Amino acid sequence: MQPKQGDVWSYEYLWRWQHEEGSEHGRKPRPTALVATVVGKDNRTNLFILPITSKEPVASRLAMEVPQIERKRAGLSSDIRLWVIMDEYNHDILETSFSLDPNGKIGTFSSVFIGKVLVAFKEAALRGRVRSVPRTE
Template sequence: MSEGPQPGEVWDYPYLWARQADHGETEGRKPRPCAVAVLVRLQSGQTAILFLAITSQRPASDRRAVEVPETERRRAGLSTDQPLWIILDEHNADRLETSFNLHPEARIGAFSPRYFTQIKQAFLTAMKQRHSRSVRRDDQ
């Protein structure tokens, strides 16, 4: 896949939780809404894509997460019947061009640029402070 997700978009993606990876799992159990956090051009010319899971389960108090306001849930094509959170303390890293997990029809919607800027800043801060664990999905 050579074209695809852009930062701020929400895609169905088979997210692999860090706890599942720790137990030897290599595939996400089901597609779930995920926010595209960052695209990074690699020296190889390929693009790394970082996904943040969106969950309806209230995160434990020791987790880094941001609640998604109802207006942003609606804007991104997500459920408005229940609270949702974007998890910041872990993420999946995949390769855009070679991913077996990305499908063009999996795009759900997008957050507003203003809201996404807040999410991106919080995520980058967590990464700088080494509070966001990467789960590699690119088989590299």
């Protein structure tokens, strides 16, 4: 299955702090929001993946709460609060990824919700508030 913008996937997300400690793999598969897929000049598909968490982010984190209707639409638990974290992301390559399970698609956010996430993510990136965790090695 070809991942596309707005999809929610189970993915071994590698948090920035884990990466800085030298880890190469996430500790567990978790729901993640795929905010962009970009085919590069080398014809490889770049994936830009944001984590989804049930732990309420501290005020210094850039996050957007997932509305209940979006949690339900995306196949996530609708009875717990969830946030998309937008100040860090995993950059992976679809064709060589060891972390993306080809059968791991959970669901899809609406185009309206993922559009809001993408706008906030881009604005934060332009202000230098977003950090990449490369998963392309």
